[in-house]
Each structure stands twice: as C-alpha cells, then as structure tokens.
Amino acid sequence: MKKDIKFVYFDVGGVLFRWREVLIGIAVKHKRPVDEVLRVYAKHDEAACRGIITYQKLWENMYADLGISSGKDFDFFNFSMKKFTPIIETHRFVKETAKHLPVGLLTNIHHGVYDHLRESGNIPDINYTTVVQSCLLGKVKPEKEIYHHAQKKAKVKPGNILFIDDFAINVEVAQALGWNAVLFDTDSPARSIREIRKWIKNS
Known part of the structure; x- marks a missing residue:
C-alpha cells in the first residue's frame, strides 16, 4: 500500500x-556469561535513560551487581565511548x-x-x-x-x-x-x- x-x-x-560489543567485551574479560552482563546492564539502563542516574553511576551499579572491581576513579564514560x-x-x-x-x-x-x-x-x-x-x-x-x-x-x-x-x-x-x-x-x-x-x- x-x-x-x-x-x-x-x-x-x-x-x-x-554498542553491545562493550558489554560482550566486559563479559569475556571478566569471564562472565554474556547474558548475565546484558541482564544486569538492562536493570540499571532504564534509570539512566530516564535521566535519574548518571552514566557513570549506571556502570558503577552494574559492576557492583556483577561483583567486578573497576579500580578507583575509573572513567566508565570514556571507556565505553571508545568502544562504540x-x-x-x-x-x-x-x-x-x-x-x-x-x-x-x-x-x-x-x-x-x-x-x-x-x-x-x-x-x-x-x-x-x-x-x-x-x-x-x-x-x-x-x-x-x-x-x-x-x-x-x-x-x-x-x-x-x-x-x-x-x-x-x-x-x-x-x-x-x-x-x-x-x-x-x-x-x-x-x-x-x-x-x-x-x-x-x-x-
């Protein structure tokens, strides 16, 4: 029609x-199932998309849920942007x-x-x-x-x-x-x- x-x-x-390659890379690096990393990311993504939390906080929350240490003052923003x-x-x-x-x-x-x-x-x-x-x-x-x-x-x-x-x-x-x-x-x-x-x- x-x-x-x-x-x-x-x-x-x-x-x-x-952008998903960023999460796949994290899963491989830290020996975590890709589905788990994607699920935890999605859990915090909506709050960031609504403007409730910052991009940095999204990643900090995700790493905390996964039990991954990112190191002090790690810049998640620049880390991920370079992977896109x-x-x-x-x-x-x-x-x-x-x-x-x-x-x-x-x-x-x-x-x-x-x-x-x-x-x-x-x-x-x-x-x-x-x-x-x-x-x-x-x-x-x-x-x-x-x-x-x-x-x-x-x-x-x-x-x-x-x-x-x-x-x-x-x-x-x-x-x-x-x-x-x-x-x-x-x-x-x-x-x-x-x-x-x-x-x-x-x-």
Missing part, C-alpha cells in the same frame, strides 16, 4: 552505531535521506552521551529537524508518551512518520500508534536499509 512518508525518525544505539563503532551503511543512508525528507532522532539515551556521539562521529553530522532524548523527558520507549512527544515535534500525522528501531517492542508500539515502522537488524544493516528504502520509494 502506498504510504505518504513526510518524516523519518531513526533510533540511535543499534541503528547508527554498535559507527554503522557506516546507516550513516550514508541518513545523509541521503536528509536531502529530501526531514530526519529526526528518537532515542533512549543517557545524559551527556548524545553530544559525545556527535563529536566522535558515531552519529551522522547533519542538521536534524528534531532530536528526542529520553533522559531530557523522563520518558522512555516503548512508553506512548515519548512517541506522542516525538509526533508533536515532527508536526505531521502518525501515518506520515517512518520510524526505524532495533527493538521489536519499540517498533510494535509505534505501529499501534499509527506510525510506519521498520525493525532494524544491527547485524545486517544493508538488508535493513533495503527494506527502509521500499517505504520511502513508495511514499
């Missing part, structure tokens, strides 16, 4: 850059899309991280129409409130928005609210982008 896409929202982590890597295919696509459609970011993110991602090249350097950061709102995906806020910022109807995210639940809620949405596969960015192109081509 023909869709009239007038605004494209991209998620950030897992769509514009890879941009997904080049998506960067190119974002820049291409921004030439003919308004582009925004809708992300669950921690205080201070967005600016560093821009400076380090992990987020494409373009003029985004709007950037919705969960930590500034106190709301996180998949809560409906953050989608409603993003729609107001986009200034278009739900059916005119295309949203790309790497978490199925975030995509499903967007679709339930009338948005068009595509589930992004971090491990197969080229294939995901081909799917996204179909939506834009047919709009």
